[in-house]
Amino acid sequence: MIQKENSFGTFDQEINAFFKDAHHFASLINTCLYQGQEIVKPQDLMLVDPKIQAYTRDVLMLWNGRYGSYYLGIENQLIENYPMPYRILHYDCLVYKDQMDVLEKEHRKKKDLRSSEEFLSGIKASDRLIPCITIVIYYGTRPWQTNFSMKDMFDVKDVEHLNEYRMNLIEVHSDTHRYKDKELDLVFSITRDILNANFNTIRNKYKQGIPKQVALVIASMAKDEELYQQIKEEDKEVIVMCESLDRMREEASNKGFIKGKTQGKTEGIQIGRIQGEEKAELRILTNLLKKGISDSYILEITGVSSELLMKAKQGLN
Numbered sequence: 001m002i003q004k005e006n007s008f009g010t011f012d013q014e015i016n017a018f019f020k021d022a023h024h025f026a027s028l029i030n031t032c033l034y035q036g037q038e039i040v041k042p043q044d045l046m047l048v049d050p051k052i053q054a055y056t057r058d059v060l061m062l063w064n065g066r067y068g069s070y071y072l073g074i075e076n077q078l079i080e081n082y083p084m085p086y087r088i089l090h091y092d093c094l095v096y097k098d099q100m101d102v103l104e105k106e107h108r109k110k111k112d113l114r115s116s117e118e119f120l121s122g123i124k125a126s127d128r129l130i131p132c133i134t135i136v137i138y139y140g141t142r143p144w145q146t147n148f149s150m151k152d153m154f155d156v157k158d159v160e161h162l163n164e165y166r167m168n169l170i171e172v173h174s175d176t177h178r179y180k181d182k183e184l185d186l187v188f189s190i191t192r193d194i195l196n197a198n199f200n201t202i203r204n205k206y207k208q209g210i211p212k213q214v215a216l217v218i219a220s221m222a223k224d225e226e227l228y229q230q231i232k233e234e235d236k237e238v239i240v241m242c243e244s245l246d247r248m249r250e251e252a253s254n255k256g257f258i259k260g261k262t263q264g265k266t267e268g269i270q271i272g273r274i275q276g277e278e279k280a281e282l283r284i285l286t287n288l289l290k291k292g293i294s295d296s297y298i299l300e301i302t303g304v305s306s307e308l309l310m311k312a313k314q315g316l317n
Contacts, residue, residue: 010228012078015058015221017217018187019058022061024181024183025045025059025061025072026042028074028181029072030180031180048061048071053097055094058074058076060095072132072134073092073132075135075137078139085147085149085166092132095132100122103123104122107122136167138170139221140173140195141173149167150165172188175188183210187214187218187221190241194222209240210239211239215241222294282315290316
């Protein structure tokens, strides 16, 4: 990761643990690859070691189902990564290389290669590899703007004959899929509303309690360290997300970081001891930006103008 490596590392761990559940994983694959048909069944999935060669993938499953055996991978992206098509190509190729190494080693051990073609190839014509399919899940607040395939990474006029290797990309902020797995559907729905700052929707729609671990996954996907800590410190195992969001903002206000928006956003905010001074506001806004908190969420909880937020962002460069 590029920013907030420690926090992002924690967020990754929470998200990865969630998708290591075979029911969540199968529902994601069925919805995104098979239009909601229950092709991949949880009992046909086996979690495998995500470390391939010197690289560790986020989640990797072996699927033995109706179509044969497949490796299915998930890569989580909390921020946009420009060479992502290349990374996925590289990761998938490492899965194939690992299988090729095993096949070649077995043939050397058995000494069963006979023809010149077999000696040249290191394998037999009948040998087969297990294919690999990877899905990239992106948790940014803005649309993925750059490279979607290997073709996008080249600066040439004729791309017709180039292998595309397009990513299987899910952008949570705009994802409209409905997932049959209830926890997965809830996680993506609430995360989408947080990323889009639809807090009134959260208050009105999500009043039911959800497992604490699921709430931590939502906070991780939203890259919201304050919300994550708020939920982490709760002494109960069932969390009401709208209450946690409200409590977090109330505590921030009590600490003097944010003055309530009772008089509307046009009056801005008063932050810290130097109330009303732009310097103090910019300092706090800069800290929020460094923590990876989305622009829309900062605007929602502080009430600052978009111009002031832009000034704070320019100060980071």
